[in-house]
Amino acid sequence: MRKKTKRIAAFMVIVLLAANTQTSNADALTKVSTPLQTVNTNKTLPKTSSLGAIGIIEDTTIDISLIPTSGSAINNSPVPSTGSAIDNSPVPSTGPAIDNSPVPSTGPAIDNSPVPSTGPAIDNSPVPSTGPAIDNSPVSSTGPAIDSTPMPSVKPADETPLPTATPDETTPVPSPTAKPPEAYKKGTVFQRNNYMYTVVKAPTKTTAGQVYVKKVANIALQKKSLTVQSSFTIDGFTYQVIGITKEAFMSCTALETITIKSGTTFIGKRAFRGVSTLKTVILPDTVTTIKSGAFRGCTELRQITLPSNVTTIRSNAFYDCTKLKAIMVLSKSITTIGKNAFKNTKSGCYMIVLSGKKSAYRTVLDSSGAKKVILYTY
Numbered sequence: 001m002r003k004k005t006k007r008i009a010a011f012m013v014i015v016l017l018a019a020n021t022q023t024s025n026a027d028a029l030t031k032v033s034t035p036l037q038t039v040n041t042n043k044t045l046p047k048t049s050s051l052g053a054i055g056i057i058e059d060t061t062i063d064i065s066l067i068p069t070s071g072s073a074i075n076n077s078p079v080p081s082t083g084s085a086i087d088n089s090p091v092p093s094t095g096p097a098i099d100n101s102p103v104p105s106t107g108p109a110i111d112n113s114p115v116p117s118t119g120p121a122i123d124n125s126p127v128p129s130t131g132p133a134i135d136n137s138p139v140s141s142t143g144p145a146i147d148s149t150p151m152p153s154v155k156p157a158d159e160t161p162l163p164t165a166t167p168d169e170t171t172p173v174p175s176p177t178a179k180p181p182e183a184y185k186k187g188t189v190f191q192r193n194n195y196m197y198t199v200v201k202a203p204t205k206t207t208a209g210q211v212y213v214k215k216v217a218n219i220a221l222q223k224k225s226l227t228v229q230s231s232f233t234i235d236g237f238t239y240q241v242i243g244i245t246k247e248a249f250m251s252c253t254a255l256e257t258i259t260i261k262s263g264t265t266f267i268g269k270r271a272f273r274g275v276s277t278l279k280t281v282i283l284p285d286t287v288t289t290i291k292s293g294a295f296r297g298c299t300e301l302r303q304i305t306l307p308s309n310v311t312t313i314r315s316n317a318f319y320d321c322t323k324l325k326a327i328m329v330l331s332k333s334i335t336t337i338g339k340n341a342f343k344n345t346k347s348g349c350y351m352i353v354l355s356g357k358k359s360a361y362r363t364v365l366d367s368s369g370a371k372k373v374i375l376y377t378y
Helices: 002-021 025-031 050-054 358-368
Strands: 189-192 195-201 209-216 225-228 231-234 237-244 257-260 280-282 303-306 326-329 350-353 374-377
Touching: 195 237, 350 358, 358 374
Parallel strands: 209 237, 225 257, 257 280, 303 326, 326 350, 350 374
Antiparallel strands: 189 195, 195 209, 231 237
């Protein structure tokens, strides 16, 4: 009973002390400079105490949690260091109250995102160096792209050194002399431009060869106008055209004009036979013979001039030239006109001959069966 009375008395003392000090708690706190001592409720207060003055008996046990060694009585809350009253939150250092969030360094509040260095906010993408944005592709150095193939050294390690040239090997080796071009031999057939030619005499470096026009090349069969040249040169060798062989132009189906240059001496058998489109024939003075059937069936041929050196017109030469109207003879010595040479020419066909030759040509014409051809002189 006695112990219970003591405990009640002690509790009342504490309550009175708390009431007296509540109004000046702030001032009391500023005066507290010594650490608080934790008092065990099972221990007795020291002999020297401010509590002794109000009748607390020495060695009396009290049921209190904390008693400061000096200063006014305080409540059971933890006593902060000098400063304002603080709740049970962690005690910050001198400065404004701070919550439990991480304490940022001096500056604006920062969230938990990674703290960028001073400058614009940067996302988590790789930070490019100063300059244009660069992707993750390999960065090539200045110049053409180089693959990853290892670069061989200038000289393979296992390469055998080249032997030193011997004096004989350093002597320049002359290139073989190109084979000189050769002329076409006699009997050779070759093409040049519009015609196929046959060699009748091979040329040399100093003398011309001779050829005949064998036939018209395929590339010229549809031409309306053709010319036979006097000569031409191949590989330094000259070839003269001296004649047109048989049936050379028979396959021309569009030819209207034929011009034969000087050099040709004869028009071969059936050379133009059946070329029904032929209208104009120009013969050179070098022609001496028009062979059998040379212009037979040229139904569009209207006139013809026989050069000054013509001596022979073979049979059927102008047979069935149904529109042939005028024949101009420049030759003084046509001695042979073959049978039917001018048969079936146009009615009223006439021939103009040199003065003084009318009688001779009349005889030749009559013997060929061309009695209807009219003779005129100039």
